[in-house]
Amino acid sequence: MLERAVRAGVIGATDAELIGTTRIGDVELAEVANALGISYKACHQRHRRAESALVEWLSSDRYSPFEFVEKGPETPCSSNGGRPRQGRSMDRRPDKRRSTPMPRR
Numbered sequence: 001m002l003e004r005a006v007r008a009g010v011i012g013a014t015d016a017e018l019i020g021t022t023r024i025g026d027v028e029l030a031e032v033a034n035a036l037g038i039s040y041k042a043c044h045q046r047h048r049r050a051e052s053a054l055v056e057w058l059s060s061d062r063y064s065p066f067e068f069v070e071k072g073p074e075t076p077c078s079s080n081g082g083r084p085r086q087g088r089s090m091d092r093r094p095d096k097r098r099s100t101p102m103p104r105r
Contacts, residue, residue, distance in 0.1 A: 002054075015047075015050035018036075
């Protein structure tokens, strides 16, 4: 979800990493602030703003919980469900089977 928010331009990649590290990675905000070289207060504000933007996006009409893959163009084989069958006949009904079995190889 964070990756999708970054692709949608809702939050930046650093902000997504900040949220992911503190919420999912269970790292203290003070540790992250130190690693970023910013004060705790600045890190807290950045974190709060990024989460607010994320929550606003998640509750808006712009966000869809589903991400669909576009269907590709049909090829001559895809209308039959894949590659053309070779070997056996498509008709597998018992009354249409051969009277003598095929020899095994």
